[in-house]
Amino acid sequence: MATGIQRLKRDDVELVPMTDxxxxxxxxxxxxxxxxxxxxxxxxxxxxxxxxxxxxIPEDITLEQFDYGFKLLSTAHDKWYYxxxxxxxxIARMMTIMLNRPDLMMAIGCENHTQFLNHVxxxxxxxxxxxxxxxxxxxxxxxxxNPSIINTIGIDKLSLISRAVPLPKxxxxxxxxxxxxxxxxxxxxxxGATYRQIVDKLDAAGVAPKTFLLPSIIKIKTDVETxxxxxxxVNNKDVHERCGTSDPSVIFGYAIQECFSxxxxxxxxxxxxxxxxxxxx
Numbered sequence: 001m002a003t004g005i006q007r008l009k010r011d012d013v014e015l016v017p018m019t020d021x022x023x024x025x026x027x028x029x030x031x032x033x034x035x036x037x038x039x040x041x042x043x044x045x046x047x048x049x050x051x052x053x054x055x056x057i058p059e060d061i062t063l064e065q066f067d068y069g070f071k072l073l074s075t076a077h078d079k080w081y082y083x084x085x086x087x088x089x090x091i092a093r094m095m096t097i098m099l100n101r102p103d104l105m106m107a108i109g110c111e112n113h114t115q116f117l118n119h120v121x122x123x124x125x126x127x128x129x130x131x132x133x134x135x136x137x138x139x140x141x142x143x144x145x146n147p148s149i150i151n152t153i154g155i156d157k158l159s160l161i162s163r164a165v166p167l168p169k170x171x172x173x174x175x176x177x178x179x180x181x182x183x184x185x186x187x188x189x190x191x192g193a194t195y196r197q198i199v200d201k202l203d204a205a206g207v208a209p210k211t212f213l214l215p216s217i218i219k220i221k222t223d224v225e226t227x228x229x230x231x232x233x234v235n236n237k238d239v240h241e242r243c244g245t246s247d248p249s250v251i252f253g254y255a256i257q258e259c260f261s262x263x264x265x266x267x268x269x270x271x272x273x274x275x276x277x278x279x280x281x
Contacts, residue, residue: 032072032075032076036072039072040073040076053089056069056090057069057093057094057097059097061097061104063107063108066097066098067124070094070121070125070127073087073090073091074087074091074125074126074127075126077091077127077131078126078127078128088135091127091131091135092139095132095135095136095139096139099113099116113246114235114237114240114246117129117132117133117136118235133246133248134155134159135155136246137159137247138158138159138162141162141167142162153187156195157195157198158190160198160199160213161186161187161198161202163208163212163213164202164207164213165179165182165186165207165208166179167179186207189201189205199214218252233251233255234248234251234252239251
């Protein structure tokens with residue numbers, strides 16, 4: 001029996017029929033069968049059709065429909081290689097709807113988006129925190145995202161563009177529109193280019209230095225209590241408010257800057273210029 005989002009199918013929207021048996025076989029091997037498999041093939045083949053996506057994942061989605069769709073898309077992303085990138089736009093849309101619907105948040109026991117991303121969603125839907133946070137940050141930076149743009153360029157490359165041209169904290173509408181315009185002007189440089197090549201182009205054009213754009217990892221050996229302290233700190237809503245973001249890497253950078261400034265002030269009564277420490281800000 002059709003369940004959840006599948007009930008939302010409308011006769012006035014022409015869907016591309018699923019005909020590739022290889023894709024169905026791959027889904028079946030991943031444990032996704034029957035109408036669930038057919039639904040996934042169907043929606044992925046129509047991922048560039050905004051009307052279909054809006055119909056399949058409506059703003060007034062119920063909790064039952066949300067549970068069904070989010071779990072199904074998360075499973076497909078995790079187990080069906082072909083669908084990894086194609087499912088992200090739908091997951092992003094569902095997350096945006098959830099975070100803008102206090103009634104849905106309350107229905108699953110969430111007080112804020114941090115609880116949803118860090119605790120409820122991973123347990124309820126079996127999806128990784130890293131995937132959730134990555135898509136969340138993307139959807140915050142590209143609120144007017146178009147599925148066709150995401151599928152052509154990819155979330156990783158679009159996220160690189162948004163990092164190179166960041167949206168300032170508490171930006172007014174004119175600044176926001178200027179940032180969106182600048183980002184869109186940079187989209188052509190992604191055509192046929194690898195992630196590293198885009199970094200080099202952005203650096204050469206003076207948009208942002210590659211030292212700021214290239215990802216890096218800090219590994220620190222510590223104890224369990226310090227890890228708990230960090231988790232509590234990075235998930236604190238007051239910290240998010242002060243930093244203007246819930247991105248752990250950005251919060252970490254702000255924490256270093258603030259400590260550096262306070263410690264330097266105590267040492268010689270001078271204040272360190274944040275801009276000189278982090279040229280990307």
